[in-house]
Amino acid sequence: MRSDLHRTRIKICGLTREADVDAAVEAGADAIGLVLYPLSPRHVSLERAQVLARRLPPFVQVVGLVVNASAAELRTVTEQLPQALIQFHGDESPQACQAFGRPYLRAARMRPGFDLLDFAHQHPDAQGILLDAHVEGYGGGGKVFDWSLVPAGVSRPLVLSGGLNPANVIDGVMAVRPWAVDVSSGVEQAKGIKDAGLMRRFCEAVREADGRLADAIT
Numbered sequence: 672m673r674s675d676l677h678r679t680r681i682k683i684c685g686l687t688r689e690a691d692v693d694a695a696v697e698a699g700a701d702a703i704g705l706v707l708y709p710l711s712p713r714h715v716s717l718e719r720a721q722v723l724a725r726r727l728p729p730f731v732q733v734v735g736l737v738v739n740a741s742a743a744e745l746r747t748v749t750e751q752l753p754q755a756l757i758q759f760h761g762d763e764s765p766q767a768c769q770a771f772g773r774p775y776l777r778a779a780r781m782r783p784g785f786d787l788l789d790f791a792h793q794h795p796d797a798q799g800i801l802l803d804a805h806v807e808g809y810g811g812g813g814k815v816f817d818w819s820l821v822p823a824g825v826s827r828p829l830v831l832s833g834g835l836n837p838a839n840v841i842d843g844v845m846a847v848r849p850w851a852v853d854v855s856s857g858v859e860q861a862k863g864i865k866d867a868g869l870m871r872r873f874c875e876a877v878r879e880a881d882g883r884l885a886d887a888i889t
């Protein structure tokens with residue numbers, strides 16, 4: 672249940688440039704996502720991720736996104752980017768996600784018939800479940816899923832994702848009332864190239880949604 676004081680957290684994902692990291696922080700992002708998956712057009716190496724992460728001020732979280740990384744690769748990520756919250760965005764089992772013993776984000780690819788309640792129960796150590804659209808490949812598809820598929824009572828904080836942008840994020844927050852939202856392509860000029868104005872407008876829209884929900888509660 673949301674309180675009237677809830678501030679929907681904002682993750683902006685797929686950053687590759689220093690100026691975009693700075694602009695995301697300026698716009699009000701609470702987290703920046705760095706795609707460590709080599710096949711993504713938004714991929715950054717661990718060395719670049721360290722450089723970008725060092726720009727973050729206190730209380731802005733870096734998220735390291737992996738897809739079916741090996742245990743050795745994951746160990747390297749946690750050693751070289753120890754401050755990162757890991758986002759599992761592939762087919763990783765609950766055991767694989769929990770094996771490295773740290774909080775993590777687990778992506779769920781939403782589609783009719785998907786049991787999100789059970790999925791969340793399988794991930795008691797997940798700091799959150801990121802709800803993404805079910806697209807070919809693994810993610811970053813810019814596609815909205817049917818928000819009515821999200822049931823009440825999910826046991827882990829939810830991060831609404833998938834095709835969000837400044838024009839639809841208010842509706843998404845009002846519909847799902849998530850702990851946080853996540854956006855990538857909806858604030859881009861091109862893959863991996865963010866638009867400072869779109870990031871600002873996205874964050875402003877999330878604040879507008881919070882205000883409307885607070886007014887509805889009080």
Ligand SMILES: O=C(O)c1ccccc1NCC(=O)[C@H](O)[C@H](O)COP(=O)(O)O
Binds near residue numbers: 713736809812854
């Ligand atoms: O962003 C990518 O390129 C990507 C590639 C492979 C797996 C996951 C990827 N992104 C995951 C994210 O967390 C995105 O922010 C999420 O899919 C939403 O993307 P969008 O619909 O473009 O806002």
